[in-house]
Amino acid sequence: MSTEKKFKHTDLREWNHKQRQLLKTTSEKLIKRIDDAPFGQEAKLQAKKWADNESFGSVAWALFSATPIIERSEGSLLFDVDGKEYIDLLSGFSVNQFGNCQKELTKIIQDQAAKLTHYFDFPHAERIKLGEKLNKNSRMSSKTKVAFGVTGSDAIELAVRAARYYTGNPYILTAYGDYHGVTYGTMGLTSKGGMQPYFYPVTPDQHVGYFHFPHAYRTPQDAYPGWGLEALKIFERALDGKETPYTDGCFGVNNVAAILVEPFQSSAGYYVPPKEYLQEIRRICDKFGMLMIVDEIQAGLGRSGKLWAFEHSEIEPDMICTSKALGGGLPIGAVIAREEILTEWGPAAHVSTQAGNVIACAAGNYVMDVVSSKEFLDQVNDIGSYFYSGLKNLQEKHPIIGYIDNMGIYTGIELVKDRKTKEPAIDETVYVRDAAVREGVLFEKGGYYHNRLQCIPALNISKSMLDRVLDKFDKIFSETEKKFGIK
Ligand SMILES: Cc1ncc(COP(=O)(O)O)c(C=O)c1O
Numbered sequence: 168m169s170t171e172k173k174f175k176h177t178d179l180r181e182w183n184h185k186q187r188q189l190l191k192t193t194s195e196k197l198i199k200r201i202d203d204a205p206f207g208q209e210a211k212l213q214a215k216k217w218a219d220n221e222s223f224g225s226v227a228w229a230l231f232s233a234t235p236i237i238e239r240s241e242g243s244l245l246f247d248v249d250g251k252e253y254i255d256l257l258s259g260f261s262v263n264q265f266g267n268c269q270k271e272l273t274k275i276i277q278d279q280a281a282k283l284t285h286y287f288d289f290p291h292a293e294r295i296k297l298g299e300k301l302n303k304n305s306r307m308s309s310k311t312k313v314a315f316g317v318t319g320s321d322a323i324e325l326a327v328r329a330a331r332y333y334t335g336n337p338y339i340l341t342a343y344g345d346y347h348g349v350t351y352g353t354m355g356l357t358s359k360g361g362m363q364p365y366f367y368p369v370t371p372d373q374h375v376g377y378f379h380f381p382h383a384y385r386t387p388q389d390a391y392p393g394w395g396l397e398a399l400k401i402f403e404r405a406l407d408g409k410e411t412p413y414t415d416g417c418f419g420v421n422n423v424a425a426i427l428v429e430p431f432q433s434s435a436g437y438y439v440p441p442k443e444y445l446q447e448i449r450r451i452c453d454k455f456g457m458l459m460i461v462d463e464i465q466a467g468l469g470r471s472g473k474l475w476a477f478e479h480s481e482i483e484p485d486m487i488c489t490s491k492a493l494g495g496g497l498p499i500g501a502v503i504a505r506e507e508i509l510t511e512w513g514p515a516a517h518v519s520t521q522a523g524n525v526i527a528c529a530a531g532n533y534v535m536d537v538v539s540s541k542e543f544l545d546q547v548n549d550i551g552s553y554f555y556s557g558l559k560n561l562q563e564k565h566p567i568i569g570y571i572d573n574m575g576i577y578t579g580i581e582l583v584k585d586r587k588t589k590e591p592a593i594d595e596t597v598y599v600r601d602a603a604v605r606e607g608v609l610f611e612k613g614g615y616y617h618n619r620l621q622c623i624p625a626l627n628i629s630k631s632m633l634d635r636v637l638d639k640f641d642k643i644f645s646e647t648e649k650k651f652g653i654k
Contacts, residue, residue: 190364192223204233205605207249224365230611232601240267243628245609254636256610256622261433261465264492264534266625272495272530279529286525288315288518293528297501300535305503306475307483312509314502315523319464319490320348322500323356323427325517326488327371329504330425330458333511337374338413338423340457344380344615346434347427347462356427358435376413376423378402382438384570384581389589391616399447406455414455425458425486426451430476431572433465436619437579439572445480452485458508460486464500468492469538469626472548472575479574492538495530499523538626544575547626550633551576554624557637565644567592567653578622581614584653591616595651602643608636 201214213236227234238248243266245253255267265272283291298313305311314329316322327339339356341347347356354366355375363369378398385393407416413423426448432438445461452459461484466476468489477484486508490500498521502509537543555573558580562568569583569592582592582599593616600612600620611621624633647653 186364190361192228194218197223197228200233206233206235206247207251209248210236210251213248231604232597233604235604235609242266242269243625243632252607253604254608254632254639256608256624256636258623258625259496260611261470261491261623262494262496264468264470264495264538264626266627269495272533275529275533276495276497276526279526283525285521287520288522291523291525291528293525293532294523297523297528297531297535300532300539301489301501301503304474304535304539305487306478307487307503307505310506311503312506314504314509314517316490316500316502316517317498317519317521317524318348318350318500319462319488320350320353320500321519321522322464322488322490322502323347323462324350324352325500326460326486326502326504327352327356327425327427328517329502329508329512330460330486332516333508334424334456334458336422336424336457337372338376339371339374339425339427340376340378340413340423341427342380342429342432343377344432344435344438345427345429345462346432346465347429376411380432380435380438381440381444383441385589391589391591393615396441396443396447399444399451403447403451403454406451416455421455421457423455423457425460427460427462429462429466430480431466431471431574431577433621434613435615436581436613437572437577437621437623439574439577439579442480445477445482449480449482449484458485460484460488462488464488464490466577468534469544469547470575470623471577472544472551474539474544476574476577493531493534494524494527495534497524497527497530499527499531543626547575550626550628550630551578553630554578554622554633554636557633558640561637561641561644564641565648567595567644567648576624576626576628579613580620580622582618582620584651591618592651592653593617595647595653596620598647598650599643602646603639606639606643608639 197218201211235247237245239246243255245255301313302311314325316325341356343358347353351370355369355371379394381394381396381398405411406414409415409417414421461477463475486504493499558571567582570581572579582596584590584592596618613619613621
């Protein structure tokens with residue numbers, strides 16, 4: 168993969184056509200990927216059936232060369248249809264916070280399924296309990312209220328609508344690299360250039376603006392640059408003047424409803440920004456009269472070693488979006504916001520048939536009890552630092568490891584061809600991911616330059632399981648360095 172493509176103006180129409188061809192795939196190509204996969208016979212057979220029956224647009228084709236066909240699970244292990252074992256560093260994308268099929272959760276779900284499963288978007292006993300718990304654990308000093316949805320995107324759409332309604336302002340500002348969902352109502356807030364062509368015209372609408380996300384590893388001077396906290400200064404400077412659509416800082420005009428941020432950038436590659444990042448956003452919001460919304464859908468609910476990732480910055484947001492792990496494997500989304508934001512609108516401002524589903528709320532009540540407890544979070548920090556120090560040891564041995572992000576068990580690994588130039592190891596990262604599938608470890612590959620490993624273990628993964636992961640990483644990194652001549 169190269170970032171060096173250059174086009175003449177006369178090429179552009181042809182390029183638009185080529186872009187579509189580039190994104191497209193064929194049955195033959197997908198079948199070949201399955202044939203080449205390190206799967207047994209049954210997995211290959213089922214993968215082919217899946218490819219035959221479902222849309223080519225499945226994200227599974229983007230995240231793996233061929234995605235294992237899983238049949239059952241035990242804690243941090245997944246087993247495919249041939250019985251091949253995989254260590255789970257995906258956790259269903261930050262959903263299975265306590266591993267797969269955790270006993271207490273399974274029992275709660277089974278018991279609730281026998282009592283009451285669905286009651287439209289209406290109040291029921293489990294929902295009332297969960298609303299109370301979310302408010303109690305908002306870590307915000309003023310009274311809060313909750314609005315329920317079904318998915319993460321749903322929570323974001325709810326928050327954006329509430330912020331616009333409450334303030335009367337249209338603009339939502341967010342960071343490059345943030346991921347806030349890929350529904351029609353959220354795609355405009357998500358920086359995935361490769362996905363945008365599937366969403367033309369991209370909504371919410373043009374009232375969206377972006378600023379740069381700061382991270383410690385790359386500087387603006389690097390050949391493959393990144394931004395530090397200076398990005399926020401430049402952003403603020405622009406708001407101070409009159410030449411942005413967002414403000415006229417000189418005359419005190421503000422057209423922005425809210426700044427919406429992921430406290431850590433997950434889908435982009437598991438990046439942990441400096442602690443000052445959210446402090447700067449909070450300060451800018453207060454200075455110009457904007458609301459601050461934090462998207463805790465992936466980094467929240469204990470993964471960072473605190474209940475909410477924003478707590479590491481010692482600030483208070485105005486609104487929190489949560490989902491994923493909250494339902495213990497069942498879909499639910501929620502917004503927690505300062506009371507006055509969610510009391511501004513009137514009845515039927517939001518409704519969704521499956522919002523606040525009964526079984527998901529019952530599971531959510533258990534999830535909230537566990538992830539808000541100090542003992543549990545202490546354990547997350549303990550196993551997180553165990554994993555981090557194991558990875559640091561690997562970094563001493565393996566030049567391919569350029570940088571490791573870690574907070575709690577939230578962990579991203581950046582791979583480079585050369586530590587001095589920080590040239591991203593793009594092909595190598597694909598190789599590492601594919602070798603890991605062969606060796607029985609599943610994780611997502613990401614990164615601004617397609618060169619990071621996103622490790623999302625269960626929050627209660629054992630140290631012995633992490634040792635197995637580290638051994639496998641050691642073997643795979645050695646193999647990759649040898650193959651690509653990285654010294
Ligand atoms: C930070 C963040 N926000 C929002 C979403 C969207 O959630 P969903 O896929 O449930 O709509 C995701 C999903 O990965 C996410 O990671």
